[in-house]
Amino acid sequence: MSTKLPDIKTNFSDWYNDVVYQAEVVDHSPVRGTMVIRPYGYSMWENIVKILDAKIKATGHQNASFPLFIPESFLKKEAQHVEGFAPELAVVTHAGGKELEEPLVVRPTSETIIHYMFARWIKSYRDLPMKINQWANVVRWEMRTRPFLRTSEFFWQEGHTAHETLKEAEQEVMLMLNEYVDLAQNYLAIPVITGQKSESEKFAGADKTFTFEGIMQDGKALQMGTSHLISRNFARAFEMKYQTRDGALEYPYLTSWGATTRLIGAMIMTHIVPILVGDKKQTVLDASQEIARILGTEIRLFVDTDEQKTPGAKFYQWELKGVPLRIEVGPRDLENNQIILVTRLGEKITLSRQDLSVSTVHEILETIQQELFARADERLISNWHQGEKLSQFGPIMKEANGAYQTGWCLGAACEAQLKEYQATVRCLLPDKTFAQCFGCNQRSEGDIIVAKAY
């Protein structure tokens, strides 16, 4: 049942929680912190998978699959890694009616088990680069969950690669970060900020983590995915030695990178804004089916023939779901040999029936896509502020959110000051426009983005 949504402007968080349920994207699960993804939401994931999987393959990676369960001892092989993930683990202690000799962890991420296999597979420089990707479910036990943004079980892809040189590994990290940014900006129409994570925010066991972050409509940052240069400790822990071109034994350089079902949450937060319209004419079935025949081979469409709902209720439901284009087919329009298209941006286009073609609709969809990105980009820019000192911008950010570009000395003490404002260093930028650190009077080592985050 649809009930009135909370106001998106004053209560974005409640609005999001309501819209994902009312638009039938997810439903409440009986298992704490997990999601039931309904067909409409799952089709969003299928579309993201299709685009991203093609990118992953086009850049020379191969899909494979590794076990859901990881022996507890594997996680302990890399000290930082287990420290980072220990509080979030779900553990299988019994199986087949018996207590297990060694508990099995439900994978929170698969570095350890994949590196164990890499050590078997990488014997010579001829086996490098090794570029593997896995589409999988992972489990991280979270206390406070929110559909797509933070759930105990989520879906993702995790790429894992091994290289001969540091330079190659670094290129891989940036290559995949750029593929993610292309996905976000040019397919999901979500403008993002990219940069490096601070020491305290990087992946447990990485030397460097790069992130792409969206700024949501309420000005809070959302980490949408990450690409890591993995610490060589992993290679050492798993004795991943190979024979180099010179005949020496060496550890390879490792990367990993992942993007998750969180992207669906980002898309909804960025783009799904219901527009309410009034009562309209009755759907005319035959004409609708004819239109579906013309467009259906190339354009994903749904003919809503539900006779139980008023046109108004249908419009509401589909606007709630965020469909980009609604084609209205009513008796009066048919008499006049015309068809009305309403875009999700509220624009109304009247076409004569013979002008409706795949190419016309493609053109309109392309315009909508560009306009969606432009609007989101405007919002990003309007939420992207400059701030010299935390004492100045901190109180404003605490009230009104927003992303603040500022300078940083890279000191942990200054970073810790952000906690008071519920903010974190979202990423380090390549720019250097501030002379001083936001927190102390020391020299800034480079610009960063500070924001509250999901």
Next chain:
Amino acid sequence: MSTKLPDIKTNFSDWYNDVVYQAEVVDHSPVRGTMVIRPYGYSMWENIVKILDAKIKATGHQNASFPLFIPESFLKKEAQHVEGFAPELAVVTHAGGKELEEPLVVRPTSETIIHYMFARWIKSYRDLPMKINQWANVVRWEMRTRPFLRTSEFFWQEGHTAHETLKEAEQEVMLMLNEYVDLAQNYLAIPVITGQKSESEKFAGADKTFTFEGIMQDGKALQMGTSHLISRNFARAFEMKYQTRDGALEYPYLTSWGATTRLIGAMIMTHIVPILVGDKKQTVLDASQEIARILGTEIRLFVDTDEQKTPGAKFYQWELKGVPLRIEVGPRDLENNQIILVTRLGEKITLSRQDLSVSTVHEILETIQQELFARADERLISNWHQGEKLSQFGPIMKEANGAYQTGWCLGAACEAQLKEYQATVRCLLPDKTFAQCFGCNQRSEGDIIVAKAY
């Protein structure tokens, strides 16, 4: 490293175990009973998913996703169901550093959690039929495992539907069974026997289970997938009541159906037979790339440019992997303006270079596909015997395997006699050609297939 394979004729079981590792389809996993599926094996699964997913959608089902974890109490709601699955469950008892109040079972199948959601979603006859499918990993703790055929974790799709009438539900069960048979026979080129499972072999909680079974090269049966008419006890257990067209409250009729990564095992057991050939000429790179350009848009191909391997080693590796067609490009052939194609059936085709086109290769592949099916079908027929009495065919089957069509009184006592021969009732057939039961002197109620199984 490739080592000599066991003889397929005398030691099929060892041959299979070796070939899946040597062909780099899977690798040994450090987690008991689970698999590491390598890129070559995973691409087989991706291709199966693509075909089957299209079939599932074309028959009006929608994909969705449900939690990996199921509360233990859910499984207990249907008595037969929990009895059937209890010995195979993996149980999460600790998460987020604490002992859970209620243990969570890692799903062995998702009837219980999906029916819980169905009960929320199905309120009126207008919500029916409900036709949902999930692609997922499931866990069943197995004592004796074998790659793809029996593993503790495996991948599958599980369809779950609800209907107003028994007739509709029965039609759904047969519809999806037929889609599976089409997948097996017309895509995987595996001939199958279809029929109903006996009471003792049916799914825990089903009224009726239908199966499609392949007969492997050693004459043992392999259950490749099943389609169930689910007991209405599930609807009752989850209070899945809806308002009928007459305004009454009623339970819907349920089905479920699944096919798994076991299909990969079936394909390998049926088709991958290495053919050894001698030394051949050196690959000529440019010409190979030119051929790849011509064919690559429509045909999946791999140009093996590895200079470390002799042509003979390459041939061996790719024959091991079971590729249908090898295109040999050597200097002498190029001089003569010709190209040699070797099919996996051992046939050699010489073409002039300008005759090599997408359509020529498609034609050859189509012929290979038909020939593979024909050979497997011949094997099925030669393994498919008639037997009047177990006392006669039992000892032969015990030694030589094979599928025996016979009559059955449907009595459990006669079925139990099969144990002595390590055999089971694989399925009930629609035929009735035997007057008496295989075990006793009572009237046969219909024909069945008896075989040893994987």
